Amino acid sequence: xxxxxxxxxxxxxxxxxxxxxxxxxxxxxxxxxxxxxxxxxxxxxxxxxxxxxxxxxxxxxxxxxxxxxxxxxxxxxxxxxxxxxxxxxxxxxxxxxxxxxxxxxxxxxxxxxxxxxxxxxxxxxxxxxxxxxxxxxxxxxxxxxxxxxxxxxxxxxxxxxxxxxxxxxxxxxxxxxxxxxxxxxxxxxxxxxxxxxxxxxxxxxxxxxxxxxxxxxxxxxxxxxxxxxxxxxxxxxxxxxxxxxxxxxxxxxxxxxxxxxxxxxxxxxxxxxxxxxxxxxxxxxxxxxxxxxxxxxxxxxxxxxxxxxxxxxxxxxxxxxxxxxxxxxxxxxxxxxxxxxxxxxxxxxxxxxxxxxxxxxxxxxxxxxxxxxxxxxxxxxxxxxxxxxxxxxxxxxxxxxxxxxxxxxxxxxxxxxxxx
Amino acid sequence: xxxxxxxxxxxxxxxxxxxxxxxxxxxxxxxxxxxxxxxxxxxxxxxxxxxxxxxxxxxxxxxxxxxxxxxxxxxxxxxxxxxxxxxxxxxxxxxxxxxxxxxxxxxxxxxxxxxxxxxxxxxxxxxxxxxxxxxxxxxxxxxxxxxxxxxxxxxxxxxxxxxxxxxxxxxxxxxxxxxxxxxxxxxxxxxxxxxxxxxxxxxxxxxxxxxxxxxxxxxxxxxxxxxxxxxxxxxxxxxxxxxxxxxxxx
Numbered sequence: 189x190x191x192x193x194x195x196x197x198x199x200x201x202x203x204x205x206x207x208x209x210x211x212x213x214x215x216x217x218x219x220x221x222x223x224x225x226x227x228x229x230x231x232x233x234x235x236x237x238x239x240x241x242x243x244x245x246x247x248x249x250x251x252x253x254x255x256x257x258x259x260x261x262x263x264x265x266x267x268x269x270x271x272x273x274x275x276x277x278x279x280x281x282x283x284x285x286x287x288x289x290x291x292x293x294x295x296x297x298x299x300x301x302x303x304x305x306x307x308x309x310x311x312x313x314x315x316x317x318x319x320x321x322x323x324x325x326x327x328x329x330x331x332x333x334x335x336x337x338x339x340x341x342x343x344x345x346x347x348x349x350x351x352x353x354x355x356x357x358x359x360x361x362x363x364x365x366x367x368x369x370x371x372x373x374x375x376x377x378x379x380x381x382x383x384x385x386x387x388x389x390x391x392x393x394x395x396x397x398x399x400x401x402x403x404x405x406x407x408x409x410x411x412x413x414x415x416x417x418x419x420x421x422x423x424x425x426x427x428x429x430x431x432x433x434x435x436x437x438x439x440x441x442x443x444x445x446x447x448x449x450x451x452x453x454x455x456x457x458x459x460x461x462x463x464x465x466x467x468x469x470x471x472x473x474x475x476x477x478x479x480x481x482x483x484x485x486x487x488x489x490x491x492x493x494x495x496x497x498x499x500x501x502x503x504x505x506x507x508x509x510x511x512x513x514x515x516x517x518x519x520x521x522x523x524x525x526x527x528x529x530x531x532x533x534x535x536x537x538x539x540x541x542x543x544x545x546x547x548x549x550x551x552x553x554x555x556x557x558x559x560x561x562x563x564x565x566x567x568x569x570x571x572x573x574x575x576x577x578x579x580x581x582x583x584x585x586x587x588x589x590x591x592x593x594x595x596x597x598x599x600x601x602x603x604x605x606x607x608x
Numbered sequence: 609x610x611x612x613x614x615x616x617x618x619x620x621x622x623x624x625x626x627x628x629x630x631x632x633x634x635x636x637x638x639x640x641x642x643x644x645x646x647x648x649x650x651x652x653x654x655x656x657x658x659x660x661x662x663x664x665x666x667x668x669x670x671x672x673x674x675x676x677x678x679x680x681x682x683x684x685x686x687x688x689x690x691x692x693x694x695x696x697x698x699x700x701x702x703x704x705x706x707x708x709x710x711x712x713x714x715x716x717x718x719x720x721x722x723x724x725x726x727x728x729x730x731x732x733x734x735x736x737x738x739x740x741x742x743x744x745x746x747x748x749x750x751x752x753x754x755x756x757x758x759x760x761x762x763x764x765x766x767x768x769x770x771x772x773x774x775x776x777x778x779x780x781x782x783x784x785x786x787x788x789x790x791x792x793x794x795x796x797x798x799x800x801x802x803x804x805x806x807x808x809x810x811x812x813x814x815x816x817x818x819x820x821x822x823x824x825x826x827x828x829x830x831x832x833x834x835x836x837x838x839x840x841x842x843x844x845x846x847x848x849x850x851x852x853x854x855x856x857x858x
Contacts, residue, residue, distance in 0.1 A: 230772035230785045237694035238768050241756040301754015301769060301786030309753050312734040319733035319757050375847065376727060376763030525765055527718075527843060528858070531705040535718070537698045539765060544694070 193276050193577045193584055195341070198412045200571035205411065209567060212560040219557010222550040223298035231301065234551050239543035240521045245299035247513045248555030251396065252292030252562060253326070253367055254389055255509075257360040258397020260285040260333060263340075264360070267353025273423055273585050277405065278353075279575040282337040284401050284566055285360075286330055291562025293326060295554055318369045325363040332356045341574060364390045371516065378455040379520030384445065388438045395431035396509040399502035402428065404566055406495045408576065417582030418493040425498045429486030432505060436479045439512070455523045458542075459515060466519035469511040478508005518545055651799075660724075660743040660852060661793055662824040663807065664831050664840060667716040667857030669818035675702055677717050677819060680809030684794060686778035697768035699791045700806055705858065714858055717806065717819065720745055720766040720791035721843065721851035728758035728767065737788075743824070743852050744793045752787040759788060763844050766790045793852075824852065 198205075226234055236243040262281035266274035274281075297303050313320045336356045339349040368389030371380040402424055409416040443460065446452040459466050485491045485501035522543040527533060533540030570576055577584070681687065681700045689696045700719040706712070722745045728737045729745065736752035739745045747758075759767045767790040774783050780796035783789060794804035802808075803821045811817035822831030834840075840854040 227786070231769065232690070232692055232695040232771035237771070238697075238759070238765075239694065241759040241769060301756070301788070302752065305751070305753045308734055308751050312736075312751050314729075314732050314735040316730050317733045317757070319731060319755065323733065370757075373731070374761055376761060376844075521760070525763060527764060528703075528705050530708060531714075532708055533703060533705055535701050535703040536693060537701040537703075537718075537765065538694070539701070539703050539718070 193579075195279065195574035195576060196578050197572065197574055198408065198570050198576065200567075202411075205567070205571075208411075209564060212564040212567070215560035216557050216564065218553045219295075219298075219555075219560065222553035222557065223303075226299070226550050226554070227303060234548045235546045236551070237543075237545075239538050239541075240518060240545040242517055242521065243545060244547040244551035245295050245554050245558075246517050247510060248558055249292045249295040249299070250367065250517060251510055251513045252288045252295070252558060254364060254393045254513075255396040255400050256285050256288035256292060256393075257329070257364045257367075258393035258395065259288055259401045260356060260360050261394055261397060262401060263336070263353060264357040267336075267350050268357045272587070273419065276577045276580055276585055277401075277420070278349075279337060279340050280405060280408075280566075280570070281401060282333050282340065282356075283569045283575050284404055285397070286333050286337075287562045287565035287569065288397070288400065289326060289330060290565060291558040291560075294561055295558035298554055298558075299551075318366055318373055322363075322366045322370070325359070325366045329356075329359055329363050332359050360393075361390060364393045371520070376525060377520060377523075378452050378526060379459070379516075379523055382442065382445065384438070384442050388435075388442055391431065391434045391438045392509065392512070395428070395435045395505055398424070398428050398431055399505035399509070402498055402502040403506075404563070406499050408567075408570060409580065410495070414576070415579045415581040416495060417580055417585060419582040419586040420580050421495045421498055422493055425486050425491070425501070428498070428501060428505070429483060432479055432483050432486060436475075436483075439474075451526075451529075454526075455520075458523045459519050464542075466515045466522065469519075470515045473511025474508045474515065477504050478511060479505075482508070521545075655741045657741040657743075658825060660824040661798060662722065662743065662822065662831060662852035662854065663804075664820040664822075664834055665716060665853065665855050666818045666820075667714045667855055669815050670702075670715045670717065670857075671813070671815040672704075672713075672715050674813055674815065676809040676813050676816075677806035678702060680805040681719075681791070684778070684797070684805035685781045685792070686774075686776060686783070688774065688776065690772060692771075695769075695771035697770060697789060699768070699789070716855060716858065718764060718766070718843075719806070719853070720793070721764050721849070721853045722791075722793060723852070724850035726849065727761040727763065731757045731761040733757065740795075742798075744795050744798070745790075746792055746795065747787065747789055749782055749784055749787050749789075754786040754788065756788060762790075763847055763849070 234243060260281055262274050263278035263285075265271045266278040297306055300306075309323065313323075315321070332352070333356055336349065336352045339345045339352045365386040368386035372382055372385035374380040405424075406416065406421070443456065446456050458464070459470060461467060482501035482504045485497045485504075491497040522545060524533075524540050524542065527539065678700050685699060687697055687699060700717050703716055703718045705714045705716070722743055724739075724743065726737070726739055726745050729739055731737075733755060734751045734753055736748045736750075737745070737758050738748060754769065756769055759769060767788050769788050770783060770785045773785050777783055781792070794802075794806075797804060807817070807819040807821040810819040820831050820834065822829040824832060824835070826832055827836075835854060838856065840856050841858060842849075842851045842854055843858075
């Protein structure tokens, strides 16, 4: 008998489910409170100032937006590249993508000086601004992925999921190019102003997005006690490893290119060998914790077939990714503008000084609230709609899986399906 | 007799005619002259690209301890400080430059450079950052959403974000928490035919005037004549933004 994949809502009635939602709810409430306080008092209560104009909210928001487009990768691999094993994971991948983007955008909007003017941002456009383009890229992404999910979940429309998925794949590449270009197009700042930032952001999205997806997938399957076979875990582990290596490669090239240009030696020394918080976050946070350690977990055979190690690797990737965002966004602004080359500059407006920035509790609160909101959307989504297969046992997802291990798993899967 | 009367009539006619012409000239001339001199325009007349306002700043005349321009700007534009230098707005600031090789020190005022190709205008998502036809770069306070992307893009660190509620505003210079602002070239004064407050204050100092204001498009303006005859430069001229503010002595 050919086994079938059955997509079902998660029961979502356990105390654990509600406890997680309650914790997320508290974080969301704190985030909203922080946003209200910042808007009411003005941004002087944050760590941001006229030197560091983008702070912790932007670290969270850009991370989430980048991860959002990366989370869609799993669906793309299934629809665009025809990899059967990823097909059962595709709906969750779309849901996570939308949720992360919504969470990131909420942070970005609530950090605006005038969030009440959201309608202005939606009605006045300057098409020379990459920011204005991003507004379309982000809202378009949500709409396209929503349609993509519909095509995947509605059996009659399954045949359209491939072309729609292809379109979504192209769109997400352009979206991340747009996000990277927010920084890449800043000619005046030496830490940015590099075309390679767009591909750097694309590979970062692959890695960060998959890491978030891994944690949510394994978390939900373990929480609902649905079977999750080694085949899926192992494939995701290898994929994560490849993505981490790719990020490391692109970031290395970015820094090598900058190191070659004498005029950029100052800013590169500041980031890579400055003995400051950015240097620490780069080497310890991004390189060691965010890249080398998870690479070991993802590529060495000793950590094979272990969902737990994959989750550990994914957590370190996210931590390293946040560190890297901090270095890019805040470190890039902290280094002073080279307004008068060859001169030592000083003024009451901190010209020539390294910008000082200490994240405030409100900014971290807003960022964490947005992150929590994204996860809450996923948890609510899988309870309301049939995003997840009842079982991702090896025999169901991998037709070539070894037959001896099959019977045992079949029983579990059949039992689970019967209960549903 | 009749001949004599005719002569008187002619004389009277000519007198009346010349008188009327003189009176007409006296009435119109000041307006015409003032209009030409100051290029003041009525409020309902559109701004044109015939003029391009700018500054020529002579750093050699900018004294180290003088901050007359900064004080005049703060007063004119109602820029109050909250004792928090990192978040307080500064539209114009005194910058000290020390040549790393020679130790030679220069002082100069920095403000919005009113670029012909302003990066702040390019990156603004809503179009709140804009350049007027006469070259003045401004922020439309009604559509600025406070994203601060312009502050990231400006090579001159010219812009400030309003980090807290501002009170006691000058009616000519509306400001508001949560939006970005910078030097307006005292657009409200320029539109009245006056010069910006910093230039006016600088001219009254002992060392000054270090700041000369004028129309870069008018070859007969003092600023154009000096730019044509004396060396000058733009800050970060390599960006080719064609700033409306030029410097001497750097």
